[in-house]
Amino acid sequence: MTPAETAIDQTAPGAMSHDEYYAIAEAVLPGGGLGGYSLPEDVRFVIHKGEAGRLQDVRGKWHIDYVGGAGALILGHAFPSVVEAVRDAAPDGLHFFGTLNERAVQLAKELVEAIPCAEKIAYTTTGSEATFYAMRIARAFTGRSKILKCEGGYHGNHDYSNFSVSPRAASNFPAGQPDTAGMPANMGENVLISPYNDLDAVRQIVKANKDDLAAVIVEPAQRIIFPKDGYLEGLRDICTENGVLLIFDEVVTGFRLGYGGAQAYFGVTPDLASYGKIVGGGGPVGCVGGPAEIMEQCNPVNRGKANYAYINGTLHGNPIGCAAGLATLEELRTPGFYDRLHGRAAEIQSRCQEVLDAHKLPAMAIGRGSLWQIVFMDKEPENFGDFIQADMASTRELDLHQMRNGLYVLPAVRRFVSSVHSDQDFEDTVKALDAACSAMK
Numbered sequence: 001m002t003p004a005e006t007a008i009d010q011t012a013p014g015a016m017s018h019d020e021y022y023a024i025a026e027a028v029l030p031g032g033g034l035g036g037y038s039l040p041e042d043v044r045f046v047i048h049k050g051e052a053g054r055l056q057d058v059r060g061k062w063h064i065d066y067v068g069g070a071g072a073l074i075l076g077h078a079f080p081s082v083v084e085a086v087r088d089a090a091p092d093g094l095h096f097f098g099t100l101n102e103r104a105v106q107l108a109k110e111l112v113e114a115i116p117c118a119e120k121i122a123y124t125t126t127g128s129e130a131t132f133y134a135m136r137i138a139r140a141f142t143g144r145s146k147i148l149k150c151e152g153g154y155h156g157n158h159d160y161s162n163f164s165v166s167p168r169a170a171s172n173f174p175a176g177q178p179d180t181a182g183m184p185a186n187m188g189e190n191v192l193i194s195p196y197n198d199l200d201a202v203r204q205i206v207k208a209n210k211d212d213l214a215a216v217i218v219e220p221a222q223r224i225i226f227p228k229d230g231y232l233e234g235l236r237d238i239c240t241e242n243g244v245l246l247i248f249d250e251v252v253t254g255f256r257l258g259y260g261g262a263q264a265y266f267g268v269t270p271d272l273a274s275y276g277k278i279v280g281g282g283g284p285v286g287c288v289g290g291p292a293e294i295m296e297q298c299n300p301v302n303r304g305k306a307n308y309a310y311i312n313g314t315l316h317g318n319p320i321g322c323a324a325g326l327a328t329l330e331e332l333r334t335p336g337f338y339d340r341l342h343g344r345a346a347e348i349q350s351r352c353q354e355v356l357d358a359h360k361l362p363a364m365a366i367g368r369g370s371l372w373q374i375v376f377m378d379k380e381p382e383n384f385g386d387f388i389q390a391d392m393a394s395t396r397e398l399d400l401h402q403m404r405n406g407l408y409v410l411p412a413v414r415r416f417v418s419s420v421h422s423d424q425d426f427e428d429t430v431k432a433l434d435a436a437c438s439a440m441k
C-alpha cells in the first residue's frame with residue numbers, strides 16, 4: 001500500500017467502476033481523456049471528488065493533488081467559504097447575459113483595485129480568451145498586427161499562442177514554429193518569437209518590427225523559469241521607447257505570486273494584462289485589464305467604428321464564477337496569506353531536494369513561490385533553450401513513479417502548492433518521492 005492510501009476509505013465511491021468509466025471515455029472522447037494529456041493505464045484515474053489538498057478517485061484511492069486544477073485552486077478543493085459563496089449564488093440563477101449582475105460588478109471592482117495596470121477590466125471565460133482579447137485590443141489600439149512572444153511561452157489554445165511553445169527544431173528567431181496542425185498557413189506572419197530573459201534579442205526584434213508590432217506578450221514568470229533581475233523592467237523600457245504595448249499574461253502568476261499578480265510582486269506595470277484561473281476561484285472567469293484609454297477600444301458604444309475591438313461571450317461575468325472568485329480573493333487578502341503559502345511551498349520544495357540528493361539523483365526542485373517542479377538538470381534554466389537540455393525522459397519517469405506512489409502530478413509539468421496542503425500531505429509527498437527515487441534505480 002502506498003503512503004497516500006494508508007489513511008483512506010477503500011470503499012469504491014464512484015457511481016460506476018473505473019473500468020466502466022474508461023470504456024465509455026475511450027468510446028466517446030478522443031484518446032479517452034479531456035485533451036492535453038494521455039496518461040499510462042496504470043496511473044490514470046477518474047476523479048470522484050476533491051477535498052483540500054487531495055483527490056479521491058472512483059476506486060476510493062486518494063491522491064495528493066499538485067495539479068490544483070492547473071493552478072486555479074490556490075485554496076485547494078472545496079474551500080468552505082468558496083463553496084458557501086457558490087451555494088448562496090446558485091439559487092439566484094446560474095447564468096445571465098447582456099446586462100450586469102451584482103456579483104460581476106463586485107468582482108470587477110476588486111480586480112481593478114488589485115491589479116496595478118487595470119483602470120478597467122473586460123470579462124472573459126478563460127485565460128486563453130483573455131490573452132486573445134489582450135492581443136486584439138492591442139492591435140485595435142495601435143493599428144498594427146504583429147505580436148512578439150517568447151519561445152516556450154504559453155498563452156492558451158488559440159492560434160496566436162500556439163507558436164514555438166515547444167519547438168521541435170532549433171529556433172531561427174524571430175520566426176516561430178507552429179505547435180499544432182489546423183492553423184491558417186499565413187498565421188505565423190503575425191507572430192514573432194524571442195528567447196525569454198534575453199533583452200538584447202527583444203530590443204533587436206522590436207526595433208526591426210516596430211512599425212508593424214502591436215505588442216510584446218510575456219508570462220512574467222515563464223512556466224517554471226523566473227525573470228532575471230531587470231528583465232521585466234527592460235521589457236517595459238523597450239516597449240515604451242518603441243511605442244509598442246507590453247502585455248503580461250498573468251493567467252498563472254495572477255494572484256498566485258502575490259495579490260494583484262506578478263506586476264504587483266515584481267513592481268513592473270504592463271499596458272495590458274490577462275487573468276484567468278484564480279480570479280474565478282475554479283469557475284469560468286478570466287479578464288483582460290488595462291488603462292481606461294486602451295480599454296476604451298472595447299467599449300460597445302463604439303460598435304461599428306473602424307477601431308472597435310469586439311469582446312463578448314455567453315459566459316462573461318458568470319455569477320457563479322464571480323461568486324467563487326470573490327470568496328477566493330477575500331481569503332487571499334488575509335494578512336500574511338502569501339508569506340505563509342510561499343513558506344510552505346519552499347518547505348516541500350527543499351524537502352524534496354533533500355530526497356533527490358539522498359538518492360544521488362541529478363535532479364533539481366526548481367521554481368519559486370508556490371510553483372515548482374522536479375527536473376533532471378543541474379542548473380536553474382534561464383530560457384526554453386536551457387530547459388530542453390534537461391533529461392526529460394527521466395523527469396517524466398520520476399513523475400510517473402510519484403503518481404504510482406500516491407501523488408497527482410502530470411508528467412514533466414510544474415506543480416502548484418495550495419494553502420491547504422497539510423503536514424500529512426507533505427509527509428506523504430516525501431515518502432512518495434523516496435519510493436519513486438528507489439524505483440528509478
Ligand SMILES: Cc1ncc(COP(=O)(O)O)c(C=O)c1O
Nearest residue numbers: 126127128154155156251252276
Ligand atoms: C500562462 C497561461 N496563459 C494562458 C493560459 C490559458 O488559460 P485557459 O486554459 O484558461 O484557457 C494558460 C493555461 O494554463 C497559461 O498557463
